[in-house]
Amino acid sequence: MNRTLQAFIRKELVQTLRDVRMRALLFGAPIIQMTIFGLALSTEIKNIKLAAFSQAGDAMFERVTEGFYASGWFARVVYTPGADPFELIASGRADAVLIAPAGGLRRSAERGGGKMQLLVDASNATKARAVEAYAKNIISAAAVREYGARGEPALKFDVRVLYNPAMESSMFLVPGVMGMLVCLITIILTAMSLTREREMGTFETIVSAPLSNTEVLLGKTVPYILLGLVDAALVVTAGYLIFGVPVRGPLWQLALASLVFVVNTVSIGTFISTVSKNQQQAMLGGFMFLFPAILMSGVMYPVENMPKAVIAVAYLDPLMYFVRLLRNIMLKGGDTQVFWTNLGALALMAVFAAGFAYKRFRQTLN
Amino acid sequence: MSASPVLEVKGLSIKFGDFTAVDNVSFSVNRGEIFGFLGANGAGKTTTIRMLCGLLVPTSGSAQVGGLGFEDGGLGIKKIVGYMSQKFTLYNDLTVGENLEFASGLRKLEPAYAEERRKELFSLIGFSRPLSTMVVSLPGGVKQELALAAAMLHDPEIIFLDEPTSGVAPASRARFWSLIRKITALGKTVIVTTHYMDEAEQCGRIALMRTGRLIALGSPEELKKSAFPGPMAELDFKGAEAAGFISGLEKASGLLELSPHGMRWHAAFEDRAAMDAALSGLPQGVCAALIKPSLEDVFIRLVEGTER
Numbered sequence: 001m002n003r004t005l006q007a008f009i010r011k012e013l014v015q016t017l018r019d020v021r022m023r024a025l026l027f028g029a030p031i032i033q034m035t036i037f038g039l040a041l042s043t044e045i046k047n048i049k050l051a052a053f054s055q056a057g058d059a060m061f062e063r064v065t066e067g068f069y070a071s072g073w074f075a076r077v078v079y080t081p082g083a084d085p086f087e088l089i090a091s092g093r094a095d096a097v098l099i100a101p102a103g104g105l106r107r108s109a110e111r112g113g114g115k116m117q118l119l120v121d122a123s124n125a126t127k128a129r130a131v132e133a134y135a136k137n138i139i140s141a142a143a144v145r146e147y148g149a150r151g152e153p154a155l156k157f158d159v160r161v162l163y164n165p166a167m168e169s170s171m172f173l174v175p176g177v178m179g180m181l182v183c184l185i186t187i188i189l190t191a192m193s194l195t196r197e198r199e200m201g202t203f204e205t206i207v208s209a210p211l212s213n214t215e216v217l218l219g220k221t222v223p224y225i226l227l228g229l230v231d232a233a234l235v236v237t238a239g240y241l242i243f244g245v246p247v248r249g250p251l252w253q254l255a256l257a258s259l260v261f262v263v264n265t266v267s268i269g270t271f272i273s274t275v276s277k278n279q280q281q282a283m284l285g286g287f288m289f290l291f292p293a294i295l296m297s298g299v300m301y302p303v304e305n306m307p308k309a310v311i312a313v314a315y316l317d318p319l320m321y322f323v324r325l326l327r328n329i330m331l332k333g334g335d336t337q338v339f340w341t342n343l344g345a346l347a348l349m350a351v352f353a354a355g356f357a358y359k360r361f362r363q364t365l366n
Numbered sequence: 367m368s369a370s371p372v373l374e375v376k377g378l379s380i381k382f383g384d385f386t387a388v389d390n391v392s393f394s395v396n397r398g399e400i401f402g403f404l405g406a407n408g409a410g411k412t413t414t415i416r417m418l419c420g421l422l423v424p425t426s427g428s429a430q431v432g433g434l435g436f437e438d439g440g441l442g443i444k445k446i447v448g449y450m451s452q453k454f455t456l457y458n459d460l461t462v463g464e465n466l467e468f469a470s471g472l473r474k475l476e477p478a479y480a481e482e483r484r485k486e487l488f489s490l491i492g493f494s495r496p497l498s499t500m501v502v503s504l505p506g507g508v509k510q511e512l513a514l515a516a517a518m519l520h521d522p523e524i525i526f527l528d529e530p531t532s533g534v535a536p537a538s539r540a541r542f543w544s545l546i547r548k549i550t551a552l553g554k555t556v557i558v559t560t561h562y563m564d565e566a567e568q569c570g571r572i573a574l575m576r577t578g579r580l581i582a583l584g585s586p587e588e589l590k591k592s593a594f595p596g597p598m599a600e601l602d603f604k605g606a607e608a609a610g611f612i613s614g615l616e617k618a619s620g621l622l623e624l625s626p627h628g629m630r631w632h633a634a635f636e637d638r639a640a641m642d643a644a645l646s647g648l649p650q651g652v653c654a655a656l657i658k659p660s661l662e663d664v665f666i667r668l669v670e671g672t673e674r
Contacts (some may be wrong), residue, residue, distance in 0.1 A: 002474075003471055003474045003475075004471050004472060006471060007468050007470070007471020007472060008468075008471070010464075010468075010471075011464065011467075011468045012465070013461065013469075014460060014464055015457065015459050018459060019459065034623075097581060177651055199452020200453065200454045201451060201452075201454045201455070202455060202456075203456050204421075204451040204453060204455070204457045205449070205451060205472075205516075206472060207421060207516075208419055208444060208449040208451070209420055209444060209473055210420075210441050210442075210444035210445045210473070210474035211472065212441075252630070282523075298634065340600070359451065364603075
């Protein structure tokens with residue numbers, strides 16, 4: 001490897017790793033944030049407020065609802081007769097409402113339907129997911145009780161998810177958080193390190209050496225690409241060890257996606273440094289990019305639910321592609337078409353981001 | 367000292383948009399010379415030096431630095447010069463050894479060669495602390511000496527020092543200047559900018575700059591002679607009322623320059639006769655002494671005088 005690049009890598013690593021705050025940002029923050037996010041999602045949901053609606057004398061439906069309340073997950077909601085089930089959920093007095101079919105559950109089941117309706121408040125997606133899973137178990141257990149081991153004829157239920165049709169699985173959040181952390185750390189580190197050199201004046205010494213612009217730019221960015229990759233590996237490992245989030249797809253996909261993504265973020269960090277006069281501005285600039293990037297990435301809120309104009313902008317968000325790639329690789333085993341499509345988009349953005357950063361960087365040199 | 371120029375500058379100018387930072391500057395510097403740039407902030411000293419280090423490409427004019435021009439955008443020049451900028455050139459959060467390693471990496475020096483140079487330079491600057499010393503813990507003077515060593519690792523012919531002693535204690539400044547003399551004794555050429563008049567006195571020749579132009583060039587003695595061909599008197603009023611006499615003196619014929627220096631005044635005249643006539647009415651108790659003009663007087667006359 002080029003002697004200058006080696007010198008840069010050694011210097012940047014020593015400077016970054018010697019600084020307690022940088023060490024904390026690199027290694028402490030990812031694990032702490034991962035743990036907080038992970039714990040917040042994996043907590044078992046209890047005390048789900050359930051209201052049951054039926055016509056008088058529907059004994060079978062009564063037994064099914066008793067099953068719900070006996071499970072320990074659901075709490076009974078008492079309502080005045082004639083209340084509107086939707087109103088109960090809208091007002092927050094109920095998280096879910098179970099409605100018996102007209103004419104009674106037994107009659108409906110024996111005619112081949114047996115279909116109850118379950119209204120679920122999915123403004124909290126995690127809770128909604130839990131309600132659906134619990135309901136499925138409780139109702140199939142009820143069917144076995146009523147009709148014997150085969151559970152025939154089946155009791156079914158029809159879920160109507162309110163407020164959040166694209167119910168995100170909780171597992172989805174860990175890869176999202178991973179993408180978010182790698183994004184945050186690489187952008188902030190790159191922007192800060194370049195701006196610090198300019199602010200202190202040490203940059204003058206670097207540019208007075210007989211180096212090409214490319215060598216200077218690579219020297220200041222490659223170390224952070226490496227640190228970004230180390231951080232990505234750290235977060236994947238933490239996700240696996242702490243929460244058992246698997247990596248079902250091939251590791252090379254994960255490494256390649258991370259590399260292409262980090263080239264994007266380091267380029268963005270470089271660009272931010274070219275428009276910042278000091279480290280505070282660089283930090284602020286970093287967050288000005290990060291907040292919208294994270295909000296539009298689908299880490300927390302599904303992109304599909306956003307207004308069309310926002311979706312259009314989200315397609316320019318490298319983090320969105322990276323989060324998709326991570327979810328695809330880690331949870332779904334790395335579907336080839338999804339992988340290459342998103343990686344292609346990300347690589348295209350990397351080329352533009354790196355080219356633009358290089359151009360800006362060269363302008364600020366002269 | 368051989369008189370072969372290592373640096374030849376002809377009509378050098380640089381513009382940033384509409385602003386002309388350096389305007390038609392010409393001079394040449396000989397091998398082994400200590401060449402000083404004197405001027406106020408914004409006079410164009412740093413910009414001139416940055417061009418001669420290959421960091422900026424001039425808008426017009428030519429410069430031959432060690433026989434090299436700007437045909438390759440300054441890359442060749444960068445190889446043969448050493449440059450110590452006026453800000454931090456060492457990393458406070460790295461050790462002495464790490465700083466030098468990075469400096470030699472920037473110049474792609476062979477590790478064995480860099481190590482040999484480091485030892486030579488350490489004995490030159492008299493540095494004996496361990497390599498593992500953090501730079502932040504070094505005194506300001508030592509830091510600057512070390513920065514000089516870092517700028518000389520690749521054994522440059524010409525060394526540019528931009529205000530190398532600003533913010534350094536007086537004793538350390540003297541040490542640094544004896545170091546500069548040692549370096550030129552080795553046949554290197556040193557080009558230095560400074561704000562300190564006592565440092566400028568130590569230069570072989572001085573280039574005086576004002577608003578991007580070179581307004582005077584010569585040895586300290588030559589500059590004094592050309593600025594003040596006649597005698598200079600120092601008037602000490604010893605606390606007596608001076609305003610009346612001074613306002614009269616300002617109108618005296620043959621007066622070249624009248625400037626306050628603390629409690630005293632310096633008055634320069636075209637010749638002896640003019641001085642005698644002007645000072646004949648000196649009030650009782652006021653001392654007038656014939657003095658040699660200092661570079662500060664030259665600076666005031668040439669740089670600030672023209673702005674009035």
